[in-house]
Amino acid sequence: MVKVYKMSSDLQTQQIERTNNATIEDVARHAGVSTATVSRLLNGKGNVAETTAVRIYHAIEQLNYVAHAAARGLARQKNYTIGVIVPDTSTYFLVSLLRGINETLEDTAYSTLIFVTNNPLSIKSGQPLPLGEHNTDGIIVFNRLVNDETLRLLERRGFPVVLLFRQPPANSYLPCINFENYQAAYDLVTHLIHNSGRRRIAFLRGQVSSSDSQLREDAYRQALQDHGLSCDENMIGRGDFRVQTAEQVVQGWLHNGLGMDAIFAADDNMAMGAFNALRQAGKRIPEDVALVGFNDDLPSRYLSPPLTTIHAPAVEVGYTAVSTLMAQIDQRPIPHNIVLGTRLVIRESCGSHKNE
Amino acid sequence: MVKVYKMSSDLQTQQIERTNNATIEDVARHAGVSTATVSRLLNGKGNVAETTAVRIYHAIEQLNYVAHAAARGLARQKNYTIGVIVPDTSTYFLVSLLRGINETLEDTAYSTLIFVTNNPLSIKSGQPLPLGEHNTDGIIVFNRLVNDETLRLLERRGFPVVLLFRQPPANSYLPCINFENYQAAYDLVTHLIHNSGRRRIAFLRGQVSSSDSQLREDAYRQALQDHGLSCDENMIGRGDFRVQTAEQVVQGWLHNGLGMDAIFAADDNMAMGAFNALRQAGKRIPEDVALVGFNDDLPSRYLSPPLTTIHAPAVEVGYTAVSTLMAQIDQRPIPHNIVLGTRLVIRESCGSHKNE
DNA sequence: TAGTACAATGTAAACGCTTACAGTAAACGC
DNA sequence: GCGTTTACTGTAAGCGTTTACATTGTACTA
Secondary structure (H helix, E strand, C coil), rough: CCCCCCCCCCCEEEEECCCCCCCHHHHHHHHCCHHHHHHHHHHCCCCHHHHHHHHHHHHHHHHHHCCHHHHHHHHHHHEEEEEEEECCCCCHHHHHHHHHHHHCCCCCCCCCEEEEEECCCCCCCCCCCCCCCCCCCCCEECCCCECCHHHHHHHHHHCCEEEECCCCCCCCCEEEEEECHHHHHHHHHHHHHHHCCCEEEEEEEECCCCCHHHHCCCCCCCCHHHHCCCHHHHEEEEECCCCHHHHHHHHHHCCCCCCCCCEEEECHHHHHHHHHHHCCCCCCCCCEEEEECEEHHHHHHHHCCEEEEEEECHHHHHHHHHHHHHHHHHHEECCCEEEEEEECCCCCCCCCCCCC | CCCCCCCCCCCCEEEECCCCCCCHHHHHHHHCCCHHHHHHHHHHHCCCHHHHHHHHHHHHHHHHHCCHHHHHHHHHCCCCCEEEECCCCCCCHHHHHHHHHHHCCCCCCEEEEECCCCCEECCCCCCCCCCCCCCCCCCEEECCCCCCHHHHHHHHHHCEEEEECCCCCCCCCCCCCECHHHHHHHHHHHHHHHCCCCCCCEEECCCCHHHHHHHHHHHHHHHHHCCCCCCHHHHHEECCCCHHHHHHHHHHHCCCCCCCCEEECCCCCHHHHHHHHHHCCCCCCHHHHHHHCCCHHHEEEEECCCCEEEECCCHHEEEHHHHHHHHHHHCCCCCCCEEEEEEEEECCCCCCCCCC
């Protein structure tokens, strides 16, 4: 990777000198009032005389005052912020999810903080998570990105949590939001068999920790069985919802002459990897190998041929997660388990009539 | 969008009852020591007797104690966290950037908090930003997502800030990181003219607020001029770095019979939109219309034909941004302006010999 | 054995804010 | 003219930590 450093026209570098930043006390002194009055003005609680307000605003400007949100949070025991913990894979899907969350929060006083990680978080000997009661009023957690024990701990502390794409840990009643995986996957595989006449269908799974992947695999196996096809374990590839891994797996299959006539990738990312491996090997899609995915990510329809997949309402998940979290925050009753419907999107990559 | 609510087997909903959460004081009392000792143990400062430590850890477990990071931040004036403010467009590119940031921070005590927005943030009458000194030790800001006045305010307060893909505001010395836009774009357009023999090259721009887009456009214009081609203003389309917008613009062009033989999209997202519009209209790429982008996002090589574009080192930006921010945080001198090199990636969509 | 060093702990003052409570003066009702 | 409201403001106690400083007892030095 080429790296070029260029200094701007004024070549000298410079240090930023730390000033003693103004606090509410400085503002109060400068305006000749007490801190309580400043606080009241800034929070719109109680009334403040017009002339006083002017003096205070003036002081704020003079001193470059910015309220310290953490001190605020400490004092009011409330942050007006929700947290989201997500992996750094499944990009398009995640963006839709985050958009759903942001849009739902748009007209409220809340904002969102996001933490990205691929290693499950846990609280060890009292050390806080990057997102917790200190900076948020509740969190939305993707899959297994916070470990079960920690989730139970948070639940015991009464900290609002919503789980995405998994079941609650044992002995826990944390609310979960899932897609309707099984039926959709079953229908998709059935479509491949019935409408596209495929017999040797391979499956590309995601992480073992993903219940989504597991359910899709279960449905795949059942569909094969129900249609009198045997399931060859060699035709189940271990992926991780990443493009590159999927690409390698399919390259391996091709190299070993696996001879599949269709690939069901557990998500569109992996379908994209498979897509590329097939193309590189000169295979035609869908003539030689049919290809289908799951999620209906934005780019999927732009592939050529466009990808047959299952539409999973990511934005909707964001919306639902926020509603559920808010209910918890406001101490309203919440449903434990929400399942969002999915829908088959037949395009061209599966080699049969398209429906859109 | 179909929405299905299903309650889990136990149908009753339930409220989480808020317990009075344990504080360090509770832990101290429970273990029969002072809060100072607990704090010392948890932070590994000073020494604590083995037996005492055991008692304290036990108390922590008993009480489900979790340290309150905000109180901590207040007391130590340090958060061990950096903030990143990004838009919700340009997805793949952003993911690479965030990965660069995360990877750089991996072995440090720091973690990252992300805020996603499309409306520039500003501090009005002392109200803090979602990311600021209360929860981070410095922030990385994408493009114009924080307004100039606020940036100057932060600079005056001595709060570390690194700007991405823009120049510093007037009267400011905040460090900026940019791509080498002009030369790369110039080379790309030149390639289209010389090697692919195109004459009617259209340009799809991003937001007007984007200096990247502006520079790429400047280079486009200059390249046309330098090769004796006139620039038709109708061939410059207003995009916003989004797939759909680009798709519509190109559809409009096609509908109006603009008759271009090449399209230079200011980023790969828009190239993807153009790609789809062309295909829908039955245009062949590159035979009828050559297509090139900027960024070299992950999916670009998977399009068929694979997209000719300019590789922009997104991961490297993350790395550089973090280093620069850390230097500021540690009060070390920093460079004002860093320009990262870019590189032409000739694939097939431009209709000339490929180099990879 | 007196003196010193050090390990282990406690005390209490920050950190920057909010807010319950109390106080004052002017305006009001009758 | 007196009691009552109302608008405005101040005082001070938290919120949950960290940490400088003080204190104690014990082990070591000479």
